[in-house]
Amino acid sequence: MEECIFCKIAKKEIKADIVFENENFISFLDKSPIFKGHTLLIPKNHIETLFDFPEGYLKELAVETKRIANGVKKGIGCDGILLINNNIISQSVPHFHVHIIPREKGKLLRGFMWPRTKYKDGNEEEEFREKIAKAIEIFK
């Protein structure tokens, strides 16, 4: 069976703009962001949904979600953060992931998880990756 795309990112078999990783979790920019800096946090193990998450692992999930949210907020200087986690319905990648999405006052979401934006060609995506990764390191 074809291996899950997020497992391949966790194993560095395919490239992603990684902002943080530790033993159990890895976090990287969403390739199709709602707003620039939209970041995903995943467990390195293949856990499909919240319902499959081992209980003993949930505190770490909350702690790492807060760490990445803090990094996105401080790194790009947005006003707030939207957290979304789709389980089964609207879940296009069957490997558990938390969406950590920067929000700015007055910049409205037009629909649920759309429209998506694009980074400019060149260095823009790397600039966002670097700002968030640095802030995670500074504010850990």
Ligand code: DGP
């Ligand atoms: P969801 O629809 O909640 O399952 O969100 C899956 C997200 O994953 C979606 O916003 C796009 C993102 N995504 C899918 N494939 C890749 C990939 O190969 N690399 C990265 N960086 N993001 C991906």
